[in-house]
Amino acid sequence: MTTTVTYLFDPLCGWCYGASTAIQQLGQHATIQLELAPTGLFSGGGRTMDVAFAEYAWSNDVRIAKLTGQRFTEDYRTQVLGNVGSRFDSTTSTLALTAVALTEPARELEALKVLQEARYVQGLDTCAVPTVEKLLRDMGLGAAADRLIAGDAELLTANAARVHKAQGLMQRFGAQGVPTLVVTDNNGSRLLRGNALYGSVDSLLSHIAAA
Template identity: 45%
Template sequence: MTQNVKLHYLFDPLCGWCYGTSATIATLAAHPAVDVQPQATGLFSGAGARPMKSFAPQAWENDQRIAALSGQTFSEAYRRDVLGADDASLDSTIATLAVTAVADSAPDRVIEALSAIQRARYVDGKDITSAAVVADILTDLGLTDAAARVLSPDAALTELVRKRGAVARDLMSSHHLQGVPALIADVDGTQFALDASKLYAGPDAILAALGRA
């Protein structure tokens, strides 16, 4: 009997390329034969954070490439209020806390929460480096426990972020992967990396690579 596929989806909430995959990931997550496991790597959190202003023009140029590939919206509000803000930073610390808090309390809603956080940034132009902004997003989804933990992170959540990030990075390292998004599949007891660029071709390309088309 063919087993379900476990698909590790490695991402950072502030990665524009990851945002470009969001529709495909959501479709895969709804597929009955695919168990998508979203895991934040912490790429742009902590020591990986940096000021936005120095590379905002380059970021916008990349965003236009992502939009052309994926059809995702990168709005003028995002360009003006996020990329253009004097004090803007590429810092996924708060957003990573948020998706981890959701993973702890409502694991079946992580992808939904991630998509809402991404839309808030890239479509609505909101500052998702703000705990208050991200907590409001989770509250609007009815994820009130996770929202409260974003506003006041406890030691258990901080440790969970550390552990999950370490597991994700170890998984990437074991398959010699760099950067996100990244995909690692477990199929019938065999683990292997997939070409994440296939995500931009839509879910059927991934399902074919998994032998589940």
């Protein structure tokens, strides 16, 4: 029996990056069908990086690193958090993932990992279209890069529908934030909170089975 696990996340969410190892392993599991559901949590709103927000983000990132072992490099701290006045907006990365979902859906999870590591390890600005376009092309995802640049109506409509669906799931199950999982099997659908993503994959699978 296959269990569907819907992953509610945002590409600029540090805690979601912290859950990356578990999510990547989940995506390779034979009995799990993983669906990515970007929530648009950090899309729009006009937020820009300032000193106070950068300090708040870094304090969270230090906690995430200690809990999960994920790397938050000095390049990220200086080039991303230190870039005062830059945009903090996940719209571009979210659109890029939808473009991959439309063109090479089997590689969307891989693309998410690349986007996260580009930001938190390489210190690249994944809010910027040229940066994300190059990342996609370097992965051989030229069709997705073309869609991102064109910003065509189908892409925008598909992206809006994905975000709307994800937000609807969050409201339906009372999710307080991301990362969060919605587990669906023969017993129906139920919420599995994100803290289950910070242990071993065996522990995560046990939570999914028991959810």
